[in-house]
Amino acid sequence: xxxxxxxxxxxxxxxxxxxxxxxxxxxxxxxxxxxxxxxxxxxxxxxxxxxxxxxxxxxxxxxxxxxxxxxxxxxxxxxxxxxxxxxxxxxxxxxxxxxxxxxxxxxxxxxxxxxxxxxxxxxxxxxxxxxxxxxxxxxxxxxxxxxxxxxxxxxxxxxxxx
Amino acid sequence: xxxxxxxxxxxxxxxxxxxxxxxxxxxxxxxxxxxxxxxxxxxxxxxxxxxxxxxxxxxxxxxxxxxxxxxxxxxxxxxxxxxxxxxxxxxxxxxxxxxxxxxxxxxxxxxxxxxxxxxxxxxxxxxxxxxxxxxxxxxxxxxxxxxxxxxxxxxxxxxxxxxxxxxxxxxxxxxxxxxxxxxxxxxxxxxxxxxxxxxxxxxxxxxxxxxxxxxxxxxxxxxxxxxxxxxxxxxxxxxxxxxxxxxxxxxxxxxxxxxxxxxxxxxxxxxxxxxxxxxxxxxxxxxxxxxxxxxxxxxxxxxxxxxxxxxxxxxxxxxxxxxxxxxxxxxxxxxxxxxxxxxxxxxxxxxxxxxxxxxxxxxxxxxxxxxxxxxxxxxxxxxxxxxxxxxxxxxxxxxxxxxxxxxxxxxxxxxxxxxxxxxxxxxxxxxxxxxxxxxxxxxxxxxxxxxxxxxxxxxxxxxxxxxxxxxxxxxxxxxxxxxxxxxxxxxxxxxxxxxxxxxxxxxxxxxxxxxxxxxxxxxxxxxxxxxxxxxxxxxxxxxxxxxxxxxxxxxxxxxxxxxxxxxxxxxxxxxxxxxxxxxxxxxxxxxxxxxxxxxxxxxxxxxxxxxxxxxxxxxxxxxxxxxxxxxxxxxxxxxxxxxxxxxxxxxxxxxxxxxxxxxxxxxxxxxxxxxxxxxxxxxxxxxxxxxxxxxxxxxxxxxxxxxxxxxxxxxxxxxxxxxxxxxxxxxxxxxxxxxxxxxxxxxxxxxxxxxxxxxxxxxxxxxxxxxxxxxxxxxxxxxxxxx
Numbered sequence: 001x002x003x004x005x006x007x008x009x010x011x012x013x014x015x016x017x018x019x020x021x022x023x024x025x026x027x028x029x030x031x032x033x034x035x036x037x038x039x040x041x042x043x044x045x046x047x048x049x050x051x052x053x054x055x056x057x058x059x060x061x062x063x064x065x066x067x068x069x070x071x072x073x074x075x076x077x078x079x080x081x082x083x084x085x086x087x088x089x090x091x092x093x094x095x096x097x098x099x100x101x102x103x104x105x106x107x108x109x110x111x112x113x114x115x116x117x118x119x120x121x122x123x124x125x126x127x128x129x130x131x132x133x134x135x136x137x138x139x140x141x142x143x144x145x146x147x148x149x150x151x152x153x154x155x156x157x158x159x160x161x162x
Numbered sequence: 163x164x165x166x167x168x169x170x171x172x173x174x175x176x177x178x179x180x181x182x183x184x185x186x187x188x189x190x191x192x193x194x195x196x197x198x199x200x201x202x203x204x205x206x207x208x209x210x211x212x213x214x215x216x217x218x219x220x221x222x223x224x225x226x227x228x229x230x231x232x233x234x235x236x237x238x239x240x241x242x243x244x245x246x247x248x249x250x251x252x253x254x255x256x257x258x259x260x261x262x263x264x265x266x267x268x269x270x271x272x273x274x275x276x277x278x279x280x281x282x283x284x285x286x287x288x289x290x291x292x293x294x295x296x297x298x299x300x301x302x303x304x305x306x307x308x309x310x311x312x313x314x315x316x317x318x319x320x321x322x323x324x325x326x327x328x329x330x331x332x333x334x335x336x337x338x339x340x341x342x343x344x345x346x347x348x349x350x351x352x353x354x355x356x357x358x359x360x361x362x363x364x365x366x367x368x369x370x371x372x373x374x375x376x377x378x379x380x381x382x383x384x385x386x387x388x389x390x391x392x393x394x395x396x397x398x399x400x401x402x403x404x405x406x407x408x409x410x411x412x413x414x415x416x417x418x419x420x421x422x423x424x425x426x427x428x429x430x431x432x433x434x435x436x437x438x439x440x441x442x443x444x445x446x447x448x449x450x451x452x453x454x455x456x457x458x459x460x461x462x463x464x465x466x467x468x469x470x471x472x473x474x475x476x477x478x479x480x481x482x483x484x485x486x487x488x489x490x491x492x493x494x495x496x497x498x499x500x501x502x503x504x505x506x507x508x509x510x511x512x513x514x515x516x517x518x519x520x521x522x523x524x525x526x527x528x529x530x531x532x533x534x535x536x537x538x539x540x541x542x543x544x545x546x547x548x549x550x551x552x553x554x555x556x557x558x559x560x561x562x563x564x565x566x567x568x569x570x571x572x573x574x575x576x577x578x579x580x581x582x583x584x585x586x587x588x589x590x591x592x593x594x595x596x597x598x599x600x601x602x603x604x605x606x607x608x609x610x611x612x613x614x615x616x617x618x619x620x621x622x623x624x625x626x627x628x629x630x631x632x633x634x635x636x637x638x639x640x641x642x643x644x645x646x647x648x649x650x651x652x653x654x655x656x657x658x659x660x661x662x663x664x665x666x667x668x669x670x671x672x673x674x675x676x677x678x679x680x681x682x683x684x685x686x687x688x689x690x691x692x693x694x695x696x697x698x699x700x701x702x703x704x705x706x707x708x709x710x711x712x713x714x715x716x717x718x719x720x721x722x723x724x725x726x727x728x729x730x731x732x733x734x735x736x737x738x739x740x741x742x743x744x745x746x747x748x749x750x751x752x753x754x755x756x757x758x759x760x761x762x763x764x765x766x767x768x769x770x771x772x773x774x775x776x777x778x779x780x781x782x783x784x785x786x787x788x789x790x791x792x793x794x795x796x797x798x799x800x801x802x803x804x805x806x807x808x809x810x811x812x813x814x815x816x817x818x819x820x821x822x823x824x825x826x827x828x829x830x831x832x833x834x835x836x837x838x839x840x841x842x843x844x845x846x847x848x849x850x851x852x853x854x855x856x857x858x859x860x861x862x863x864x865x866x867x868x869x870x871x872x873x874x875x876x877x878x879x880x881x882x883x884x885x886x887x888x889x890x891x892x893x894x895x896x897x898x899x900x901x902x903x904x905x906x907x908x909x910x911x912x913x914x915x916x917x918x919x920x921x922x923x924x925x926x927x928x929x930x931x932x933x934x935x936x937x938x939x940x941x942x943x944x945x946x947x948x949x
Contacts, residue, residue, distance in 0.1 A: 020281065022281065030189075036189070039189075039358075039409070041442070043867060046867070046868035047442075090181040094174070099181070100837055101359070101410045102185050102407065103185075103358045103410060104358050105180050124881070128876040128877045136876075137410050137845065139841050139844075140840040140844030142879075143837060
């Protein structure tokens, strides 16, 4: 039986009718809401291209049913920048050539967001470990690590000027 | 005069859209009335197709259309196949977009359905009833070659799709002069590129204009268009192929996907746009496989370590059909056997044989990594046998001077391989590493140092038009159009595709330097066949060596046109005009200038004020033809030295460091080049240690998800130390060689050498990949059993 979902995505109220119970959250975001920045790269929760922020946690939206998002607060890649001001993680990926084809990038950035909350001053080893759930085929991860470390530095200095 | 942008690691101009989720990949496209396709695929590796019943599809409320293999036979011709250099020799198995009478690999498409949403499409696909009569599959390429083997294709005499026999230099002399002949079998396993974005396409047919429009995740929009025209007998000028943002290609997306052909037929039948996006499972089963080869090599040697020649009997496991490009990695593997060494001769005998597996196609490296694995492992093994240091043996045999005419019939244009090797050895402090290795061995730890080097080929002079179904000696070329608008901004139109390769930035750097215009007024447009000139696509590392020179020529030409109008407006001589930072001025007198925007306005809107002999508008189209014939246009090279530790209890390989010295000539954007080197090497690491496509004896693919097919994660890949050397390509304007194959060519050899070096005291001989933990443990157990 199809459901109605009430949720909040990128700060906006969303009401979606006729949602099949089997619909994946990633498809609700992409196909219903037009938020195509979140990508699908596998069938088995391995690649992380679908990573979003759900009630404050990074989750893989291909592995959550859309109906579970009732009452939740969701942020996708499209909600990360404030107006035209990029989040330091987004800026870091740009500065450090942390992307090539860009397909894994939104998921990487959303994972990195959680990573830097948990480890504000991560080592390279911690960055690599915490990003194990996000696959990249283009970059060999080297510049992704640089990007996250750079962003960590930026966030730290923003904190200290507050 | 502004500082040239060429050579600067400027930030990429295309990244804003990617970091904000505004990229447009094929699955992001929605069209009014669009349907979703789902393919019905064979569960058998080999079977007759007795019947296909799609009647229940239309009974489903969301089921709109169905197409079977038999429906498709009169509507679409066979899939194309090329043969590099061995023209008439390639066989033509009956390879159709949908199987109609027989299936030859698990996952082969048999029918396709269209439904109103992607979930319903899978429901509806399950309603198609296919009756099969299973046949015994052939999973071993050597069994498939054996006389009397079951024929996989009735229209062929046997299962050999192509035979290639080539030799060069003087192998007879090499054998005559030999003190001994080293003989060994090497094997590289089946694996695949697996870009994170799988294949996908949206096809739509407009019955009013009779136009077929495809948005497809492809590296070759123009070539795809030409092939579709042939296969569908559809006028080429009414087909439009648009490559949107492509989430990784790596050569795999050079395929002419049978699914795309079927999708076109479905779109024409349904009279509604249809979208197909493959699942990862489908991708692993039915997208292109690669790399699966067996080489039996004979290397005539002198006792002092001189390599006299290389001879190989090669078997390539092509899968159930011949992918269009299968002859490339087959030939490539053979041509790369002599490596960077001075040898007297080479001889290759290649059997490209079919089995009941997914077809084998192009993947980064295109066979060169197999040739490199064979020769570089052989050098290490022979050095061991002779009691010579493997580095010293390399130095003895390395090509010392370029240009160098190889026995394979090419000329390595420029490069100092000895200096590159020295540099790499210095980077890791090789003598110290050997001491470290000895110390650790006494502690029962196994450190390994792998050295591997090769000369890569960039810019393959292969077919550049789909019509070259027989190989004709051809030259690669690129045509670029630069079009200035009425405000003085420029669009640069290129028919290839950026699939992570940074073209929007590097082409703009070259265009800015060539025209004198600010880079912010230049946009690169790629991938749409309606807009861009014909181009053979993003492949073979050709962008730097072939496309960028065309960009420079078009820029020069456009600049001349702007200067011509500017000279008239400034009342100066055309030959004295220059453009700097977007202003046209007399050379040496920058104060007397006009902004290019003013010149453009005149050229487009105030044409009456121009003299008769100055044409209106500001647009230039120029072509660059490769200046060198032969297999490749230019020859980058690299040396890889990984240092590993092997845990003999777990079979895990840990990288302690990985040093790379590479030389791809002049670099437009060193940051982008390094990204390619690192990315390619990472794929090589995955391919050597982790990734494996495994079939069981019944032909079922066991690795159908990323849980089993292990694409490396951030903890599997080490930090790479990269040193860039730049020996310009003497015959390429700009001196660029290209680096798109990245580190893929060298990694298998380097890592295999490192692992072998580590566990050599335990009596393990490494001659095949992958070196995954279970396989290493098996080798270790076996060596222990022998010893």
